[in-house]
Amino acid sequence: MLLACDIGNTSVAFGVFESRKLVREWRLRSDRDQTSDEYGVILLNLLRMAGIDPAAVKAAIISCVVPPLTPVFQKLCGSLFGVRPFVVGPGLRTGMPILYDAPAEVGADRISAAVAAYEKYGGPCIVVDFGTATTFDAVSAKGEYLGGAIAPGILISAEALYLKTARLPRIEIRKPDRIIGKTTVGSMQSGLYYGYIGLTQTIIDGLRKELGEKTKVVATGGFGEEIAAEVPAIDAGEPNLVLEGLRIIFERQRARPSEP
Numbered sequence: 001m002l003l004a005c006d007i008g009n010t011s012v013a014f015g016v017f018e019s020r021k022l023v024r025e026w027r028l029r030s031d032r033d034q035t036s037d038e039y040g041v042i043l044l045n046l047l048r049m050a051g052i053d054p055a056a057v058k059a060a061i062i063s064c065v066v067p068p069l070t071p072v073f074q075k076l077c078g079s080l081f082g083v084r085p086f087v088v089g090p091g092l093r094t095g096m097p098i099l100y101d102a103p104a105e106v107g108a109d110r111i112s113a114a115v116a117a118y119e120k121y122g123g124p125c126i127v128v129d130f131g132t133a134t135t136f137d138a139v140s141a142k143g144e145y146l147g148g149a150i151a152p153g154i155l156i157s158a159e160a161l162y163l164k165t166a167r168l169p170r171i172e173i174r175k176p177d178r179i180i181g182k183t184t185v186g187s188m189q190s191g192l193y194y195g196y197i198g199l200t201q202t203i204i205d206g207l208r209k210e211l212g213e214k215t216k217v218v219a220t221g222g223f224g225e226e227i228a229a230e231v232p233a234i235d236a237g238e239p240n241l242v243l244e245g246l247r248i249i250f251e252r253q254r255a256r257p258s259e260p
Contacts (some may be wrong), residue, residue: 003081005073006109007064009132010155011222014043015243016052016215022247023238024050027222032068036075044080060085061250063108063242086250088112095252097144109146110137112245116238117218118143119248124211126204127232127241128228130224132156134196136203138211146211149203154196154224161188175226197230204233 008030015025028039028047047054053200060077062085064070070087086092088108096115097247100106113127118139123159127137130153137148139148152160154173162170171188181187208215219228220241228234238244 001052002247002250003057003077003085004243004250005060005062005064005085006112006242006246007062007066007069007073008109009066011198012039012069013240013243014046015240015246016047016050016057017247020247022243023071024052025240025243030066030069032066034072036072036079038154039072040076040080043076051095054080057081057083059083059250063088063246064084065107065109086253088246088249092249093252094249095143096139099140099144099146106145107135107241110135110148112249113137113220113241114139114145114245115248116241116245117216118200120238120244121216121218121236123216123232124214125216125218126207126211127218127229128200128204128219128221128224129241130154130219130221130228131202132223134200134224135220136207138207140211148207151199151203154192154227155223157196158188158192175230193227196224196227199228200231201233202222204231208233 002017004015010030012028012030044144060083062073076084090104094115094247114137117125117127123139123141123143125139129135132153134151134153138146140146158173161168171185173192175193176189179190181190202219217234219234219237
């Protein structure tokens with residue numbers, strides 16, 4: 001079995017693969033102060049509750065955008081499973097050329113999601129990840145990572161309104177009954193909800209002008225499922241896209257060692 005770990009700013013996703021099948025996945029809060037032992041206890045209990053023998057995990061791969069947590073999870077994989085995990089980043093073959101001006105700047109999660117989207121849908125394609133940040137990643141018809149766009153996530157924007165104004169409250173993000181808000185909360189919900197629909201649609205339209213109108217658009221990430229459903233330009237939703245990308249990248253370390 002393969003353990004895939006996607007370590008983000010807000011949450012950590014664990015996935016266990018048997019061959020190419022994702023048999024279980026869990027999400028925990030991302031905590032920079034948590035030790036490898038603390039994460040290990042939680043993961044060990046999750047595995048046992050799912051009926052998975054920890055000894056069956058024979059390999060691991062990590063994508064991480066929180067640098068202090070990379071060694072934490074490397075240590076966890078070593079102590080819990082006796083394996084040295086692959087870490088997505090410079091030096092690891094992904095099978096996808098990175099045409100960014102500074103390739104090392106691209107987040108490991110963005111690369112992993114792009115690899116999975118291209119593998120499943122071909123190219124050109126666009127990945128929209130509604131995470132802590134909302135990211136848009138473009139992949140060419142040849143399977144090259146071209147770059148993209150980064151916007152504040154919807155939760156960051158909502159929190160900024162609360163923290164940076166004197167009278168605006170912290171709100172729940174949901175679809176309002178109408179665009180014209182009749183209360184402060186309703187007005188904020190309208191601006192955030194419909195604003196993000198407009199932001200998403202506009203950026204996708206711009207990317208499609210550069211990539212071609214037949215470009216597939218795939219959405220992932222936990223913070224925008226409802227908004228993604230409101231955007232006609234999005235063709236498919238893949239909640240475990242990064243985990244699937246990690247599996248593919250892991251397989252390429254063994255099967256195709258000559259690829260970039």
